[in-house]
Amino acid sequence: MWEYTNQVMEHFERPRNVGVVARIDGEGQVGSLSCGDALRLTIQVDKDKDLIEDAKFQTFGCASAIASSSALTEMIKGRTLEQALSITNQDIADYLGGLPREKMHCSVLGQEALEAAVANYRGEKPKALEGQIICECFGVTDVEIERVVKTNRLTTVEEITQFTKAGGGCGKCVEKIEALLNKILKKTATPGNGQKPGGRLTTLKRIKLIEDAIANQIAPALMRDGGDIELVDVDGPTVYVTLKGTCASCPSSKRTLADFVTERLRALVDSDIVVRERRPE
Amino acid sequence: MRTIYFDNNATTAVDPQVLEAMLPFFQGLYGNPSSMHHKGGEVAAALRQARQQLADLLGCEPGEIIYTSCGTESDNTAMWSALRTQPDKKHLITSRVEHSAIINNAAFLRRLGYQVTEVGVDRDGLLNLSQLEKALTPDTALVSLLWANNETGVLFPVEDVARLCSEKGIVFHTDAVQAVGKIPINLKASKIDMLSLAGHKLHAPKGIGALYVRKGLKFAPFMIGGHQEGGRRGGTENTPYIVGLGVAARLAGERLPEENTRVKALRDRLEAGLLKIPYAMVNGHRTIRLPNTTNISFEYIEGESILFHLSHAGICASSGSACTSGSLEPSHVLRAMGVPFTAAHGSIRLSLGVTNTDDEVDEALKIFPEVVAKLRELSPFWKDDGPVQESELLSCEDNNCQICN
Numbered sequence: 001m002w003e004y005t006n007q008v009m010e011h012f013e014r015p016r017n018v019g020v021v022a023r024i025d026g027e028g029q030v031g032s033l034s035c036g037d038a039l040r041l042t043i044q045v046d047k048d049k050d051l052i053e054d055a056k057f058q059t060f061g062c063a064s065a066i067a068s069s070s071a072l073t074e075m076i077k078g079r080t081l082e083q084a085l086s087i088t089n090q091d092i093a094d095y096l097g098g099l100p101r102e103k104m105h106c107s108v109l110g111q112e113a114l115e116a117a118v119a120n121y122r123g124e125k126p127k128a129l130e131g132q133i134i135c136e137c138f139g140v141t142d143v144e145i146e147r148v149v150k151t152n153r154l155t156t157v158e159e160i161t162q163f164t165k166a167g168g169g170c171g172k173c174v175e176k177i178e179a180l181l182n183k184i185l186k187k188t189a190t191p192g193n194g195q196k197p198g199g200r201l202t203t204l205k206r207i208k209l210i211e212d213a214i215a216n217q218i219a220p221a222l223m224r225d226g227g228d229i230e231l232v233d234v235d236g237p238t239v240y241v242t243l244k245g246t247c248a249s250c251p252s253s254k255r256t257l258a259d260f261v262t263e264r265l266r267a268l269v270d271s272d273i274v275v276r277e278r279r280p281e
Numbered sequence: 282m283r284t285i286y287f288d289n290n291a292t293t294a295v296d297p298q299v300l301e302a303m304l305p306f307f308q309g310l311y312g313n314p315s316s317m318h319h320k321g322g323e324v325a326a327a328l329r330q331a332r333q334q335l336a337d338l339l340g341c342e343p344g345e346i347i348y349t350s351c352g353t354e355s356d357n358t359a360m361w362s363a364l365r366t367q368p369d370k371k372h373l374i375t376s377r378v379e380h381s382a383i384i385n386n387a388a389f390l391r392r393l394g395y396q397v398t399e400v401g402v403d404r405d406g407l408l409n410l411s412q413l414e415k416a417l418t419p420d421t422a423l424v425s426l427l428w429a430n431n432e433t434g435v436l437f438p439v440e441d442v443a444r445l446c447s448e449k450g451i452v453f454h455t456d457a458v459q460a461v462g463k464i465p466i467n468l469k470a471s472k473i474d475m476l477s478l479a480g481h482k483l484h485a486p487k488g489i490g491a492l493y494v495r496k497g498l499k500f501a502p503f504m505i506g507g508h509q510e511g512g513r514r515g516g517t518e519n520t521p522y523i524v525g526l527g528v529a530a531r532l533a534g535e536r537l538p539e540e541n542t543r544v545k546a547l548r549d550r551l552e553a554g555l556l557k558i559p560y561a562m563v564n565g566h567r568t569i570r571l572p573n574t575t576n577i578s579f580e581y582i583e584g585e586s587i588l589f590h591l592s593h594a595g596i597c598a599s600s601g602s603a604c605t606s607g608s609l610e611p612s613h614v615l616r617a618m619g620v621p622f623t624a625a626h627g628s629i630r631l632s633l634g635v636t637n638t639d640d641e642v643d644e645a646l647k648i649f650p651e652v653v654a655k656l657r658e659l660s661p662f663w664k665d666d667g668p669v670q671e672s673e674l675l676s677c678e679d680n681n682c683q684i685c686n
Contacts, residue, residue: 012589018659033662034622036583036603036611040661058661062585062602066659138609161609168609226392 005097011067026121037061137169290632306521331527340467352479358503370422406435428460433565434574462533485529489522545572578624
């Protein structure tokens, strides 16, 4: 059973602001019946003050989806549009005392519905629909993924799935998500922002970082596909690894893998890293 | 608040008689059955009796039973034994609606280079027998099928398939975890080679399972160790639990007629009552099915929400919705059957047992319509007393969604 907070259960059992507002000035519909959760948010706007006078929701989904929708309406009522738009999915989760990681996508659903409703009121195109579709199963775009990664400081594909559902269907897009994640992490990985330690790396620190990156990020990703990796040696910028499991015998997968390992190590440790494969003896 | 437990396919309560029989084996009867002294001897005698009790329920010989820790271990043992005793054969057949123990092994074997055929089912969840027949080849090492589906209760014709396999010299295994104790089983009269069961589905505790292995079948142990279980499963016997499973098997045999009359009648009345709720439908064949299980979809609402409201009112059930499966997609069983997503997300499994009563069914029939109505009031797909016809949310934005296609 999920560990829901009392606030989640309270909002699920007694949801606030259910229905449709008296005068629909803006409307946002996100999710779909086939995806397993869907939210319709309607807002009534005081046009002079740019203020959300009333907000109501209708939600198809699990307890946390209903609670997130209910919380959202409470959070935006009486706020100006600008104030409302500054609400992130994390704010919605915080309002409910937190959500299980696997359910964070419910809070993202709320944020997207709000943006869609405001965009609809302003006659604009909703942000979430911009960009390229990465996950076809759940219709998630690169723009959505990038924002969620940045707002919530995500570092793994698994987290992206928990927050957006992307990659949680047929799984065909996992590689695309991985590549996108690497790109985003690289972009944000300037010294001092917590992604990569700033300043010059001592040899010891450098090896430790390489070990961590391989053990905690690269190996788990390979193991999902039946492969594995072992760190053999580090010599200056060159990192020697052995590829194992199902990937070890396939020349083409090896090349992609070497690229993948290089990219990850460069993003996580140092941009001048070179990866060499060493065959098991 | 009283609990109405309609989740007996998930697990069952340990029967008081089972517990009572087990307790002495934690205290005075602590001997190791292999020991050559009276403390060992008294326990060995109790194990012999327990093994006989389980053999009686299955209609087999005591020596054909190997105790394991759970249904999953039994499934793993069966699968790997069949493959390791026939190293030249690289093909196995299973179905699309199996338990994860079989599905995930099959996926792993595929990566190791085995060929795996997953036979489909029809809209009622019945096995596509002709597809299976066509898939049998001289390279086929094993056919493994669920006897009774845990989600829908639908039964596969495992005895027919076993006969077919036997004629072609193919090993046949069935995961009968949900079937044992609910339908009559007589292995002597069947051609089944291996059968998995789990104690906790028939009022024994969690942590004990068994694998039937037909006498004479080549066998390779999964757990390599001592001489226990005739050298077929190493590890000191879990004596209290084996004794518990023996008593549970005896009780299951005694209660089998009740399971198929009184419990079945309760299930049927519950199901008929729930079908009066609009836009409700049963998933799975209505007669080729376990007597205790019904799987019903309430369209336009989501399963986890239904479960929480039911639980709040005291009813324990389970769902095939995405949110409860821990994955993001609804049950693979319902998807294999082609149950539309609109229904799969709102599917509820109710599995009854001998402890359930008429009163509980009455109570549930009062609670369910309220829960469904409450959630439909929240649903963007529902207005007044029917679905919203023109909702953008009803389909995916670009209709390109792989889940629907």
